[in-house]
Amino acid sequence: MSDASEQRERDAARLTRHAGLGGLEMLAARYRDHAYALHTHPTYVFGVVVGGVEKLRIGRRSHLAPAGSIITVNPEDPHDGEKGCASGWAYRTCYPDVVLMREIADDLELPGLPMFAEGILQAPDLARAFVRAHRLAGQALEQEAAMLVVLRELVNRFGDGKGNIHASDGGEAKRRFRLYGELIESDLAAGFDLARLASAAGVSRFQVIRDFHRAACMTPGQYLRDRRIRAASVLMRTDMPLAEIAVATGFADQSHLTRVFKTIKGLSPGAWRAAA
Template identity: 85%
Template sequence: MSDASEQREREAAKLTRHEGLGGLEMLAARYRDHAYALHTHPTWVFGVVVAGVEKLRIGRRQHLAPAGSIIIVNPEEPHDGEKGAPAGWAYRTCYPDAALMAEIAEDLELRGLPMFSEGIVQAPELARAFVRAHRLAGKLDQEAAMLVVLSKLAKRFGDGKVRDRASEAGETARRFRLYGELIAADLSAGFDLAHLAAVARVTRFQVIRDFHRAAGMTPGQYLRDHRIRAASALMKTEMPLAEIAVATGFADQSHLTRVFKTIKGLSPGAWRAAA
């Protein structure tokens, strides 16, 4: 077997979208050597490991997720992922947005959008139901099955409360919002700690602490993550990848490609094709 064939055999990723579920993204992937960099999503993440073991950080906690484990990540919660065993891992995930989770919460009569305190849970019957729903070919059947399993996960493991990040962190949250607004205003700009510190009128050390407390990330990880999120949005347009790279602060298209795959698990071209 050639090196290229062996790589295809051990690593593969396919992203699809279900329009009946608000464009719900669903990823089926198998990785041996790929490692996700620390990143966030504006959506929830639900997934089931179907083979092997994944090693991952969710928030500030480290986990090993063997086959059968259900992975749950809240919006904006930093997480990564890599193999937890020599053969790697395979999993199926989906990324429901706030509108879909609000629909589920309303049906369950929850007080707010469900948030989850446990990143890895064991519920064999729900794991099997999730995988079955993920694999269904019929759009209507898949829509119904996925709604049912996500509802059951929210009912069983969600706390039913809206997480108020601003009230939790006080001045840290206020400064963190300021950093975020500054970065979002021009992702192509070069940022350093001294500039962020000067705007917030704090020390560089305080900037580092603010990012750690508010996001669980370094300033550099946060900037890279938001550049990738902006690039992902632009990839749904006709803008060439080289122009997207420059617009979102990457040195060139190859730089964007390298970083994009560490966070999304697919190349920009494969991700754009799925989009």
């Protein structure tokens, strides 16, 4: 068996989307050798480990998530993931957007969006219900109802209802970080270095590094890569060729985009695009 064939047997991922839940992305994956690079989502991330152990960082905290664990990640929280045991891990995840989570918060009469203080939760009944709902692919109405019920219960038990992901912070570091982000978003294909960011904010390169660490728990390079992949994901919902998307979002070529995309999304651009 070739190395590529062995890799496919070890790592497998399938992404689906549910139209009735606002295009909710749902991933079923088994990984032995794959490792997620540090990244963020504009959405929430909820998942249940169904086999093995995942080792992951969420924000500044590191976790081990054995089978049966529920994983929760708030929007924009940096996180990664890799095997926590020799056999790797298998899990089912979904990525609810803010609109869906606000609907749930309103139904529960919460004062704001639900935020989750603990990255790993132990609630066996909820974990089982999540997996059951996730497995109802092809049964649209049943899956829609089952997933809404389990997400509502997850929020009801563990969401604090105090979140406002658009809240502003008047601190100088936060203002500088917003400036860095605006500069990067304005031209993702541009070459960036610390000197350019430092000059824009009127600070030293060392201060730029500290600002990214404090505001995003990321290095400037990790943040730039994350934003490029997020922009590429949006363009992949169109019929724009992958080679053109790579150039438009700052990658050297399509192969470079493919390599980085898989470390962030867990599957190839082609497979991700097919699910879209």
